[in-house]
Amino acid sequence: MSLLYWLQSIRNPVLDAILSVVTRLGEETALMVAGMLILWCINKKWGYRFFLVGLVGNTMNQLLKAIFLIPRPWVLDPDFPIVESAREAATGYSFPSGHTQTAAGIFGTLAVWLRKRWVTVCCVVMTLLVGFSRMYLGVHTPLDVGVSLVTGPIIVLVLNGLMDRFENKPKAFLGILLGALAFALVLVLYVNFAPLRAANNPEFDAHGQKSAWVCFGTMAGLIVGWRFDEHHLRYETKAVWWAQLLKLLIGAALVMGVRIGLKPVLGTIFGDAQFTNGIRYFLMAVMASVVWPMSFGFWSRLGHKADNAA
Numbered sequence: 001m002s003l004l005y006w007l008q009s010i011r012n013p014v015l016d017a018i019l020s021v022v023t024r025l026g027e028e029t030a031l032m033v034a035g036m037l038i039l040w041c042i043n044k045k046w047g048y049r050f051f052l053v054g055l056v057g058n059t060m061n062q063l064l065k066a067i068f069l070i071p072r073p074w075v076l077d078p079d080f081p082i083v084e085s086a087r088e089a090a091t092g093y094s095f096p097s098g099h100t101q102t103a104a105g106i107f108g109t110l111a112v113w114l115r116k117r118w119v120t121v122c123c124v125v126m127t128l129l130v131g132f133s134r135m136y137l138g139v140h141t142p143l144d145v146g147v148s149l150v151t152g153p154i155i156v157l158v159l160n161g162l163m164d165r166f167e168n169k170p171k172a173f174l175g176i177l178l179g180a181l182a183f184a185l186v187l188v189l190y191v192n193f194a195p196l197r198a199a200n201n202p203e204f205d206a207h208g209q210k211s212a213w214v215c216f217g218t219m220a221g222l223i224v225g226w227r228f229d230e231h232h233l234r235y236e237t238k239a240v241w242w243a244q245l246l247k248l249l250i251g252a253a254l255v256m257g258v259r260i261g262l263k264p265v266l267g268t269i270f271g272d273a274q275f276t277n278g279i280r281y282f283l284m285a286v287m288a289s290v291v292w293p294m295s296f297g298f299w300s301r302l303g304h305k306a307d308n309a310a
Helices: 002-009 013-026 028-042 044-068 098-114 117-136 142-166 170-193 202-233 241-270 275-309
Strands: none
Touching: 002 117, 013 028, 013 098, 013 117, 028 044, 028 098, 028 241, 028 275, 044 098, 044 142, 044 170, 044 202, 098 117, 098 142, 117 142, 142 170, 170 202, 202 275, 241 275
């Protein structure tokens, strides 16, 4: 806590604002936007990799949280003040840092993909900045951040190594995806059926259950999407820049519409049951990987028609 108190002593409104923006690079929305941009507009193979690395990393992160049950810094020390704007996204147990894990997955996969020194340096810096922001804002300890800075790159390297080896072997690649789904199922079972301990916090437990179902549902939806594209759709990502922009904006709006619109509907039917998050994110993933890509031929032809007319 001594480092967190020192960081608290140097806080000021400018740094608070800057690092509150930086920390958002480690949120779920950042992974979704990066993944959809790449999956739809740039490189389908690497889009799936971004999502797979992010989901496996989040699954590992949530499993460690559920095993160790370490509370947040302000719970460990009630006198410790945090930057209040960071409290809303600081849900669940503290160890390890989910934001840092997600940032390591996003930027680590970007570095592995592009393989340029300046890109790698920028990715390392951005990952470290996200980790630093979590400590500066007061929502994680150095141990929380440090462990994610280790597990994040390991997951990036291991998964990308496996996918490099088996990317031209669909059955083996499917095995990797199913293995990730099984890992998410392990998390679902653990957070729902592990015996309660003295350190369990009902609020943090509920968040862990939600996250587990989100990982499982999203992974299942992406597997459906990958299989459908492999055997039927085989969509192209190419289009002129303005068609790509429209494709991304409209598609993201549709995915977010599923995310927001289904929540009250499923809540009305099933109440507060956490498995509804699995259903919701499964349908979001199907929208992103099956339904919306069915329109990509239109966007590609639209661009060509505009070029020919000119």
